[in-house]
Amino acid sequence: MEKYIGLMSGTSLDGVDAxxxxxxxxxxxxxxxxxxxxxxxxxxxxxxxxxxxxxxxKVIGEIDHxxxxxxxxxxxxxxxxxxxxxxxxxxxxxxxxxxxHSPDAQYPFTMQLGDSNIIAAKTGINxxxxxxxxxxxxxxxxxxxxxxxxxxxxxxxxSTHVILNIGGISNISILQKDSPVIGYDTGPGNMLMDAxxxxxxxxxxxxxGAWARSGQIIDELLNQLKAHDYFTRPxxxxxxxxxxxxxxxxxxxxxxxxxxxxxxxxxxxxxVTTIADQVIRFxxxxxxxxxxxxxxxxxxxxxxxxxxxxxxxxxxxTNDYNVDSDNMEAMAFAWLAQRHIHGLPSNLxxxxxxxxxxxxxxxxxxx
Numbered sequence: 001m002e003k004y005i006g007l008m009s010g011t012s013l014d015g016v017d018a019x020x021x022x023x024x025x026x027x028x029x030x031x032x033x034x035x036x037x038x039x040x041x042x043x044x045x046x047x048x049x050x051x052x053x054x055x056x057x058k059v060i061g062e063i064d065h066x067x068x069x070x071x072x073x074x075x076x077x078x079x080x081x082x083x084x085x086x087x088x089x090x091x092x093x094x095x096x097x098x099x100x101h102s103p104d105a106q107y108p109f110t111m112q113l114g115d116s117n118i119i120a121a122k123t124g125i126n127x128x129x130x131x132x133x134x135x136x137x138x139x140x141x142x143x144x145x146x147x148x149x150x151x152x153x154x155x156x157x158x159s160t161h162v163i164l165n166i167g168g169i170s171n172i173s174i175l176q177k178d179s180p181v182i183g184y185d186t187g188p189g190n191m192l193m194d195a196x197x198x199x200x201x202x203x204x205x206x207x208x209g210a211w212a213r214s215g216q217i218i219d220e221l222l223n224q225l226k227a228h229d230y231f232t233r234p235x236x237x238x239x240x241x242x243x244x245x246x247x248x249x250x251x252x253x254x255x256x257x258x259x260x261x262x263x264x265x266x267x268x269x270x271x272v273t274t275i276a277d278q279v280i281r282f283x284x285x286x287x288x289x290x291x292x293x294x295x296x297x298x299x300x301x302x303x304x305x306x307x308x309x310x311x312x313x314x315x316x317x318t319n320d321y322n323v324d325s326d327n328m329e330a331m332a333f334a335w336l337a338q339r340h341i342h343g344l345p346s347n348l349x350x351x352x353x354x355x356x357x358x359x360x361x362x363x364x365x366x367x
Contacts (some may be wrong), residue, residue, distance in 0.1 A: 001022045001023060001024050001027075001029075001161075002022070002023065002024070002068075002090040002093055002166075002338065002341075003020060003021070003022050003031070003084070003088055003089050003090060004020070004021055004022075004023060004089065004090055004092070004093060004227070004334040004337050004338055005018065005019065005020055005075050005078070005079075005089055005091075005092040005093065005125070005334060005337075005348070006019045006021065006092075006093050006327075006329075006330040006331055006332065006334030006335070006337070007071050007074060007075060007092060007093065007094040007095060007333065008066075008095045008329045008330040008332075008333055009071075009095065009096070009097045010037055010098075010167040010168055010294075010339065011098065011167055011169050011189075011191055011221070011240060011241050012167055012190055012191065012194060012264075012295060012324075013038065013043050013046055013047065013050075013097075013168075013283065014204065014205075014295070015035055015036055015037045015038045016035070016036040016038065016070060016074040017033070017035060017036075017326070017327060017329065017330040018033065018034050018035075018036055018075055018077070018078045018330060019031075019032070019033045019072040019078075019327050019330040019334060020032050020033075020078060020079070020082060020084060020089070020334075021331055021333060021334045021335070023334070023338055025152075025335070025338055025339065025342065025344065026152060026252065027303065028152070028153070028331060028334075028335060030291070030324055030331060031082065031084075031302060032078060032082040032328060033324065033326070033327045033330070034074065034077060034078040035189065036070070036073065036074035036077060036080060037078075038070065039070075041236060041278045042063070042066055042067070042070070045059065045063055046097060046099065046188040049063065049099045049100075050098075050099050050100070050241045050242070050245075050248060051241065051245050051246075052242075052247075055145040060099075060113070063099075063113055064114065064115050065115055065118065065292060067096070067097055067113050067114035067115070068114050068116065068117070068118030068119055068122075069118055069122065070114070071094055071096075071114050071119050071349055072119045072122035072123050073122075073301035075092055075119065075123050075125070076122070076123055077131070079123075079297025086124045086125050087124070089125050090126070090337075090338070091125065091126045091127065091128050091338075091340075091341050091363075092119060092120075092125050092126070092127040092128065092155060092336070093127075093129075093131075093334045093336050093337025093340075093361070094114060094116055094119055094127055094128070094129045094130060094333065094335070095112065095129075095131065095329075095333045095340075096112030096113055096114035096116070096129055096130075097112060097113050097114050098111070098112050098118075098240065098241075099111050099112070099113055100108065100240075100242055101132075101142070101143065101238065101239075101240040101242060101342050102242060103136060103140075103141040103142055103238055104145070104237075106251050108136055109133075109136070110132045110133060110136060110142045110143075112129070112130070112175050114129070116129035116130070116362075116364040117364055118365070120164055120364040120365060120366045121366070123366070124366050124367055126341075126363060126364070126365055126366050127364040127366075128336070128337040128340045128361040128362065128363055128364070129361060129364060130343070130361060130362040131333070131336055131360045131361045132145065132210075132360070133327070134263065134333065134347075134358050134359075134360050134361075135193075135347045135352050135354045135358065135360060136198060136354075138347075138349075138354040138355045138356060139220060139353060139354055139355045140236070140349065140351055140352035140354030140355075141236050141237065141238040141352045142238070142352065143171075143185065143238035143341040143352065144165075144171040144173070144183050144185060144238060144298065144351065144352075145162075145332070145336065145346070145347065145352075145360065146163075146165065146171070146173065146174035146183070146284075146328070146329060146332045147181050147182075147183030147348055147351045148181070148346055148347065148348045148351070149331070149332040149336070150163040150173040150181075151173070151175060151181050151305045151334050151348075152335065153279075153323060154175055154291075154321070155290075156173070156174075156175050156176060156177045156179075156181075157175060157180075157285075157287075158175060158177055158286060158287070159283050159285025159286060159287035159288050159289070160174065160175070160176050160283055160284045160285060160288045160289075161176075161288070161289045161291060162175070162243045162279050162282065162288075162290050162291070163175070163291050163318065164275060164279070164290055164291065164292045164293070164294075165189075165224030165293050165294040165328060165329065166190060166271070166275075166291075166293075166294040166295060166296025166299075167189050167190065167294045167295060167296070168188075168189055168190055168241060168294060169185050169187070169188060169189050169191065169239060169240055169241075169244070169293060170185065170186045170187060170188065170189035170271060170272075170274070170275050170296070171183065171184065171185045171186065171238075172184065172186055172275070172278060172279060173331065173351075174282045176282065176284055180348075180350045181347070181348055181350065181351060182235065182282070182350070182351065183235075183351040184235035184236055184237050184238065184351070185237060185238045185239045185240075186233060186274050186275045186277075186278045187230060187244065187270075187271070187274040187275075188201055188238065188244045188267075188270060188271050188274070189271060189294065189295075189296055190205065190271075190294075190295055190296055190299075191241060191245070192244060192245075192246065192267045192270070192271075192354075193205070193206055193212065193248055193264060193267045193268055193271065195249075196246070196249075196260075196263060196264055196267055197211060197236055197264060197281060199246070200260045205295070206264060206268075206299070208298070208299060208301065209268060209299040209300055209301025209316065210260055210301070211264050211300050211327055212242055212261070212264045212265045212267070212268040212302075213264070213265070213301045214261045214265075215259065215260075215261030215262040215263070215264050215265030216259075216261075216262050216265060217262070217265050217266050217269045218258055218263070218265075221252060221253070221256075221263070221266050222266050222273070222354075224252050225249075225266075225270050226251060226273065226274065230243065231274055231277070235267075236351060236352055236353035237337065242361040246297065250268075254315040258318045268301065268302055268305065269305065271296075272302060272305040272309060273304065273309060274305055275306065275312050276306060276309035278335035279310060279313070280309075280310060282324070282333050283312060283313070287314070288312065288313045288314070288317045289313065289314045289315075289316065290306065290310060290313045290314070290316070291317065291318045291320075291321060292306070292315065292316070292317045292318070292325065293317065293318045293323070293325035293326075293328040293329075294326075294328065294329070295324065295326075297317045297318075297319075297325040297326075301330045303315060303317075331358070336360060336361060337361065339360070339361075340359050340360065340361040340363065343359055344359055345357035345358055345359055346358075346359055346360045347360055
């Protein structure tokens with residue numbers, strides 16, 4: 001068994017999730033975790049880039065440098081809290097911070113910032129990063145990458161198990177006994193809800209979904225949102241903040257006089273129904289389960305609505321299966337680093353659309 005660090009900063013931009021795991025590639029044990037906050041100015045700068053506001057190479061370079069130090073500090077802080085020395089860690093797997101993901105353009109690309117040279121130099125630990133672009137070079141979406149890890153954790157059960165990650169974007173992994181693993185982004189997760197409540201309530205998220213629960217769903221608005229062609233595209237597919245953001249949403253509410261809690265309720269229902277519409281397609285067996293992880297697992301109202309729309313599924317969280325729902329993705333990138341170190345494939349072509357299996361990531365040496 002070897003020790004790895006996983007570092008993840010997702011589309012919600014709420015900080016760095018850092019984990020230390022011990023793994024041999026098939027068994028993975030979480031030894032500790034920490035949430036490392038992101039400086040508000042850095043978050044604001046990232047949001048400006050992610051939402052297409054005017055920028056320049058100087059700003060991009062400075063964000064890349066700043067994030068490199070943030071990720072390194074998160075790793076060192078966690079090691080210190082666990083009394084683990086850097087030399088005990090085989091490698092760090094750093095996802096970086098996605099600022100643009102465009103897999104379906106004429107010139108497909110994805111960009112994650114967070115200088116891994118800084119991470120390796122500052123921590124003294126070999127760092128694996130840039131996980132997505134090899135898959136894209138092979139014709140894939142570069143996302144989602146976590147279904148391969150879900151398969152390692154949960155195998156292929158008799159009845160369908162769907163692992164649902166609700167971060168800024170929602171993605172699913174479908175695990176079935178006699179079928180290949182399927183995985184793709186269903187659409188928005190917390191992103192639009194967080195943006196709306198930040199704008200109107202000056203808080204970063206809707207705790208327990210309480211504000212959404214206080215509103216009424218606006219059916220007309222919900223139907224307009226769900227008419228977007230992303231939801232009828234076949235998988236493999238992936239999306240991000242580049243598509244589903246508050247500027248995109250503004251066109252649907254222009255010159256309307258909706259109550260703000262009603263909009264929040266509708267955005268939550270938008271997330272829930274675009275998930276449920278996909279999940280329900282894969283029901284097999286008598287014990288179908290939806291296992292939720294990511295920040296959305298804490299939204300009580302969202303979880304209730306998922307159960308309402310999926311009455312024949314057991315809706316629960318991965319915590320009930322001894323996998324920390326808050327740290328699933330960071331653990332996945334620790335696992336991806338382990339795969340790279342040992343030269344093992346880590347993408348699933350049937351999920352991403354890549355032409356072949358590949359060992360993802362690039363090594364940034366500590367030396």
